[in-house]
Structures are given as structure tokens and as C-alpha cells.
Amino acid sequence: xxxxxxxxxxxxxxxxxxxxxxxxxxxxxxxxxxxxxxxxxxxxxxxxxxxxxxxxxxxxxxxxxxxxxxxxxxxxxxxxxxxxxxxxxxxxxxxxxxxxxxxxxxxxxxxxxxxxxxxxxxxxxxxxxxxxxxxxxxxxxxxxxxxxxxxxxxxxxxxxxxxxxxxxxxxxxxxxxxxxxxxxxxxxxxxxxxxxxxx
Numbered sequence: 001x002x003x004x005x006x007x008x009x010x011x012x013x014x015x016x017x018x019x020x021x022x023x024x025x026x027x028x029x030x031x032x033x034x035x036x037x038x039x040x041x042x043x044x045x046x047x048x049x050x051x052x053x054x055x056x057x058x059x060x061x062x063x064x065x066x067x068x069x070x071x072x073x074x075x076x077x078x079x080x081x082x083x084x085x086x087x088x089x090x091x092x093x094x095x096x097x098x099x100x101x102x103x104x105x106x107x108x109x110x111x112x113x114x115x116x117x118x119x120x121x122x123x124x125x126x127x128x129x130x131x132x133x134x135x136x137x138x139x140x141x142x143x144x145x146x147x148x149x150x151x152x153x154x155x156x157x158x159x160x161x162x163x164x165x166x167x168x169x170x171x172x173x174x175x176x177x178x179x180x181x182x183x184x185x186x187x188x189x190x191x192x193x194x195x196x197x198x199x
Contacts, residue, residue, distance in 0.1 A: 002028065002038060004069060013069035019044025023061065026085050032094050032127070034067040039088040039098060042076065049074060055108035056080035060098055062088070062129055075129035079104025083121060087148045091186075094127040099148045099157065102136065112136040115167030120145035120157055122188060135188035139163025141173075143180060154191070155184040161195070175199035 003014040017023075019042055026040040042061035044050045049063065051074055059078030062085075065071055077083075077098065085100040102121035105113040109123065109131050119138030122145070125131055137143065141163040149156040161180035164172040169180070170193060178197025182190055 001025075002036070002065075002069065015065065015069045015071075017049045017063050017065075017071065017074075018042075019048040019050040021045075022058075024058075024084070026100075027088050029088055029090050029096070031064070031090065035072065036065050036067075037088065037090075037096060038063040038065065039085055039096075041084045041100070050076065052076040054078070055083075056104065057082035059083050059108075060085040060100065060123065062096070062098065062125075064129065073129060075125070077109045077123055077125070077131060078102075079110035080107035081105075083110070086144075086146050089148045089150045091124075091150055092153075095132070096125050096127075096129075097148050097150060097155065098123045098125060099145045101144050110134060110136070114138065115143075116140040116163055117142045119143050119167075120159060120182070122148070122155070122157065122184075124188070133188060135184075137168045137182060137190070139169035140166040142177075143169070153186050155186065155188070157182040157184065169193075169195075171195040173197065 004012040021044040029037040055078035081104040083102040115138035143161040145159040160177040174197035183192040
């Protein structure tokens with residue numbers, strides 16, 4: 001459910017978008033054409049406002065609407081198991097970076113097998129929502145991507161990890177969940193990574 005109000009708090013429009021099963025809204029972006037991208041997760045098939053079948057369990061689901069709230073298009077992006085979108089940002093080419101958590105192996109839109117349990121999953125799409133590339137980052141246990149920052153042609157991923165040094169992770173867990181931060185190039189190559197945590 002999205003509501004747009006003017007500066008006087010008068011409702012300009014309110015719209016509901018969904019399928020006949022569970023749809024989880026995570027974040028909203030204002031797009032370069034003045035419209036909006038609604039980003040979240042869905043387990044629904046083709047019904048309601050959803051035009052594509054589930055790839056398996058929950059998938060990333062993005063919906064593009066106009067500045068007046070009119071539905072324009074939607075995309076379902078995922079692998080054969082559960083994939084949950086937690087964050088999205090606009091990039092300087094008019095496309096989007098979508099990030100969250102995946103337990104899927106290589107399947108559907110996912111190129112890499114899971115490194116352990118949940119992994120960070122980052123997907124680059126163009127302005128029409130078509131997948132350009134995807135990257136998985138994880139260790140031998142649970143890694144949960146929570147936020148993306150795109151700045152100065154670099155991508156910063158922030159989240160939590162309980163994995164020890166394995167897979168894409170270069171340091172052991174200090175004990176329980178730690179903060180795991182990655183700096184990436186614009187094509188998703190790891191430039192640096194840091195772990196912050198206590199026992």
C-alpha cells in the first residue's frame with residue numbers, strides 16, 4: 001500500500017499492489033522519470049499485479065509506477081529457494097541495485113551456488129528491471145545483507161554475518177553475529193571488506 005501526499009498533507013493518490021499470497025514491502029525509490037520503484041519480496045504466482053511466476057519460494061519483487069501511481073511494470077527475480085529483498089538504490093545509469101538474502105543455489109536469475117546458509121545477494125537491473133548481473137557473497141554459515149550505498153562509483157554493502165573465514169569472507173567471526181561490510185566496484189568485484197564485532 002502506497003500513499004502520496006502533497007506538502008499540505010492532502011492525499012494525491014493511494015494504491016495497493018500485490019498478489020494472492022504473501023507480499024512484503026521493503027523500500028521505495030523515486031525514479032529518474034519522477035515515478036517510483038516499489039521493492040520487496042513475494043511468494044505469489046501470476047495473479048493480481050504480479051505478471052511472472054515465482055522462481056521458487058520467495059523472490060525479489062519490484063513494481064514500477066508512474067508519478068501518478070499508475071502501474072507500469074513488475075519483475076520477479078530469484079532462484080529456486082527463498083530470496084528476500086532488504087534494500088535497493090538507484091544507480092547513475094538509471095538502473096537499480098537490489099540487495100538482500102538468498103538461500104538459493106544457481107538457478108533462475110541466480111548465477112552462484114550458496115556458500116553456506118543465507119548469503120548476501122546483489123542484483124543489478126537496468127531501468128526496465130531486466131537483470132544485467134548478480135553476485136553472491138557469503139561464508140559457511142548465515143550472512144544477511146541489510147543495506148546498500150552507491151556513491152562515487154563504488155558499492156557498499158552492510159549487514160550481519162556469523163560465518164567464519166570461508167567462501168568470500170576473509171575473517172573469522174568474533175562470536176555470534178558481526179557487522180560485515182564490503183566495498184565493491186560497479187561490476188560487483190570485491191575491493192575491500194571489514195568485520196566489526198565482539199565476543
